[in-house]
Amino acid sequence: MAQRHFEGKAHAESYQRYRVSPPQQLIDEVLNFLQKRIQGQLDLAVDVGCGSGQGTELLAPHFITVVGTDISAAQLEIASAKDHAPNLCYRECPAEELPFEDESSDLVTAMSSAHWFDHPRFLREVDRILKPGGCLALLSYTMDFELEYGESTPKLNEICQEFYTALFPFRKAYIGSSSLQVYKKIYDSVPYKDKEWHECHRSRTIMPLSRFIGFVETFSTYQSFLEKDSVGAKRLSKTITDRLLDAMGASSADTEVVVVLKYFYILASKPQKS
Numbered sequence: 011m012a013q014r015h016f017e018g019k020a021h022a023e024s025y026q027r028y029r030v031s032p033p034q035q036l037i038d039e040v041l042n043f044l045q046k047r048i049q050g051q052l053d054l055a056v057d058v059g060c061g062s063g064q065g066t067e068l069l070a071p072h073f074i075t076v077v078g079t080d081i082s083a084a085q086l087e088i089a090s091a092k093d094h095a096p097n098l099c100y101r102e103c104p105a106e107e108l109p110f111e112d113e114s115s116d117l118v119t120a121m122s123s124a125h126w127f128d129h130p131r132f133l134r135e136v137d138r139i140l141k142p143g144g145c146l147a148l149l150s151y152t153m154d155f156e157l158e159y160g161e162s163t164p165k166l167n168e169i170c171q172e173f174y175t176a177l178f179p180f181r182k183a184y185i186g187s188s189s190l191q192v193y194k195k196i197y198d199s200v201p202y203k204d205k206e207w208h209e210c211h212r213s214r215t216i217m218p219l220s221r222f223i224g225f226v227e228t229f230s231t232y233q234s235f236l237e238k239d240s241v242g243a244k245r246l247s248k249t250i251t252d253r254l255l256d257a258m259g260a261s262s263a264d265t266e267v268v269v270v271l272k273y274f275y276i277l278a279s280k281p282q283k284s
């Protein structure tokens with residue numbers, strides 16, 4: 011049964027506001043991998059579990075058509091309402107039943123979403139819709155984001171670790187205790203010989219502290235805490251923000267910090283026809 015934890019309108023709106031796009035360098039690595047296997051015009055990219063479309067948009071300049079798909083109508087409503095490239099559109103469907111012709115796609119991506127899918131069924135669909143030589147790219151990051159703020163950096167990371175530890179019990183059993191392990195399992199079951207595992211790409215983004223907190227609050231762990239005990243979840247978030255500000259010697263949550271995300275990714279290519 012599909013895991014549906016991204017359905018609420020408020021949750022979808024916070025995605026749009028706080029989620030970060032994957033780094034352009036990672037998108038370039040995906041495109042380089044693909045262009046070594048398919049030369050010339052790239053027709054179709056399908057971004058599965060696209061959420062509010064931050065990553066999907068980055069694919070638009072490189073393909074005739076880009077389709078973001080998601081199981082959540084609320085997420086797609088937000089994605090479609092944004093100004094977006096004319097060759098980009100969104101469709102509501104499960105990752106396990108992709109509404110595309112056999113051998114029609116040059117690229118299938120899933121950015122921070124594949125851990126929610128029924129992997130055997132998703133991989134079968136990917137294999138069906140990819141052209142020979144077409145590529146699959148699965149990107150994600152570990153949950154232990156780091157913060158950098160001058161000499162306060164070590165203290166900030168101690169506080170962040172406490173934040174993540176407090177949220178950990180709310181992690182859905184479906185995705186297990188470690189994202190890396192989930193993705194290593196997916197990697198093992200990708201049925202192509204031409205596949206690569208990459209770990210880890212550190213991406214540094216400057217953002218206000220309030221945005222970092224908002225970002226952590228988009229995660230399913232925080233959202234299930236909120237569902238079970240909204241007062242407790244909001245209190246935790248406020249206490250962590252206050253402690254971070256105190257450690258930074260700052261008074262406003264608009265103060266900018268560097269947020270470090272540790273990405274890992276899988277690239278694979280369907281064999282050419284002999």
Ligand SMILES: C[S@@+](CC[C@H](N)C(=O)[O-])C[C@H]1O[C@@H](n2cnc3c(N)ncnc32)[C@H](O)[C@@H]1O
Nearest residue numbers: 016059060061080081082104105121122123126
């Ligand atoms: C953590 S979000 C990632 C969204 C976006 N790709 C990003 O990078 O911010 C996971 C997304 O996967 C979607 N999702 C989860 N299970 C799904 C499934 N079985 N089929 C399609 N989408 C799914 C959720 O609705 C959600 O929008």
